[in-house]
Amino acid sequence: MKAFLGNILGALLRNVYSIISSMGTEPEQFSYYAMSIIVTTIIFKLLLLPMNLQQVKSTKKMGEIQPQLKEIQKKYKNDPQTQSIKMQELYKEHNYNPASGCLLLLIQFPIIIAFYSVFREPAKYAFTQPGFYEAMNKTFFWIKNLDNPDPYLWGLPLIAALTTYIQSAIMVQPGADPQAQATQRTMNYFLPVMIFMAAKGFAAGLALYWIASNTFTIIQQLISNRSLGKIKEEK
Template identity: 35%
Template sequence: MSFVVDGMINFLDILFNLTSLVGLPYYGVAIILFTIIIKIILFPLTYKQTASMRKMMELTPMITDIQKKYAKDKVKANQKVMELYAKEKANPYMGCLPLLIQMPILWAFYKALMIFPYGNEASAMFLGFNLTVKYGFTPDYHLILPIAAGLSTYLMSKTTSSSTVSASQPESAKQTQKIMLIVMPFFLAYITASVPSGLGIYIITMNIVSAIQTLYINNHLEKQSKAKSA
């Protein structure tokens, strides 16, 4: 993993040098660009993950019916569910696999930012934030960073949950999603306040790009679904 982190640090430096050429010598800009690039590279996996989750959501009512029909025969129920997956070309693990692939990459970038050797103080400044400083919840201008992290997390969570919530879901699952929708923004706001602000820029950018990608994917899948049913 260390060589991946080192590679990301080097690439972040390259981006900084490139942005400096166009009059933007700020590591904050490089962090935003790098985050966007990572999300673009991971987009095919994100698409597959979202599509798989939507597919499983659509199959939920049928799976529930099978489980009720064969409530006394678990083996038969599992067999019928697997047959349904095969018929509908659905993979219950596909929703998790892309996430498992993405997480090490995103974690490596997180680690790279944690140890990144910023140049002079001027280049580490961005929008009034020193990217190496932890500002906490100081009641001043810098409080905008954790607030933005919380709001962007809510936006990202809301767009994601809209593609995974189904009327046929168990009530417990719906309640869990509602709780996470409330808890995660506060959690990410706390994390943002507790780490160097450069990581806060990364978190906010990641949330915004993720929300945009999810909206695009949902719209694209919706059009595909309508085209098939037409």
């Protein structure tokens, strides 16, 4: 499955590179390959956008009905059967499927893993012509070759960590369960540190992909939060 999806997504990267490289003179400090990583990531995120928006709506709705769920759990704590019936009635009333969020994640997970593999091994999935990838210009401003780790910790590793933190922070739902909020806040600090440590040793191209992906998600989430906030005000 990974190889199949990797070949499809690799073809996307290769075609994006072909289009960009045919548009004019390549900038000395901003290679076509770096541009292709950013543009391909944006296209990939747009393709997944319908599922991501559905997942955001599902998370928001869960946060909204959380107080009522807690009330049902407290009221029928000694009657599990009635508790289950009441919870199902609540889900039906609010048109909410508790399994929808997990299902969307399960669908996206192999696609995301395959896309990550494309940037980890671009010569295998995208640029398969012998010698083509090796001869390609891979500069990105201060980075001479995106195949190598960023030589500066304040560069892509730090930006990757910061965008990961911002993305996690804006995902916290005010109405969510306090325990879930506490877990999320812990992840807000733990995950960026993990990403920073990983980005120090990974190819800079992977860090660039991660930053582009995070930036898209942050913008998407901010727009989504604002739109859902307006809907609440109208109600």
